[in-house]
Amino acid sequence: MRKSLPPTRSIREYADANFPISVDVTPGRRIFRKKEVSQWLSVSLSAVDLWVKNGHFPQPIALGGKGGRIVGFLESDIDQWIEARIEDTRQ
Numbered sequence: 001m002r003k004s005l006p007p008t009r010s011i012r013e014y015a016d017a018n019f020p021i022s023v024d025v026t027p028g029r030r031i032f033r034k035k036e037v038s039q040w041l042s043v044s045l046s047a048v049d050l051w052v053k054n055g056h057f058p059q060p061i062a063l064g065g066k067g068g069r070i071v072g073f074l075e076s077d078i079d080q081w082i083e084a085r086i087e088d089t090r091q
Contacts, residue, residue: 033073034060034071058074
């Protein structure tokens with residue numbers, strides 16, 4: 001069972017607790033798979049797909065080469081998206 005963290009925690013903290021990796025990555029350059037992102041945001045995989053398709057979420061990067069089926073999201077892109085949602089809400 002996955003540990004749940006308060007929504008104020010960063011995706012890096014969530015991923016570190018739930019999907020440990022063996023190498024340290026430069027902050028902001030870590031790549032998260034769609035499943036990690038959807039679980040952290042508490043939305044479905046299809047919601048993430050729809051947001052990307054409609055331009056409401058950062059575009060994923062191809063990990064298996066151009067046109068590859070394996071994709072991920074840069075931590076820095078997700079952090080910027082979250083900050084923008086916070087600013088939109090507070091205005």
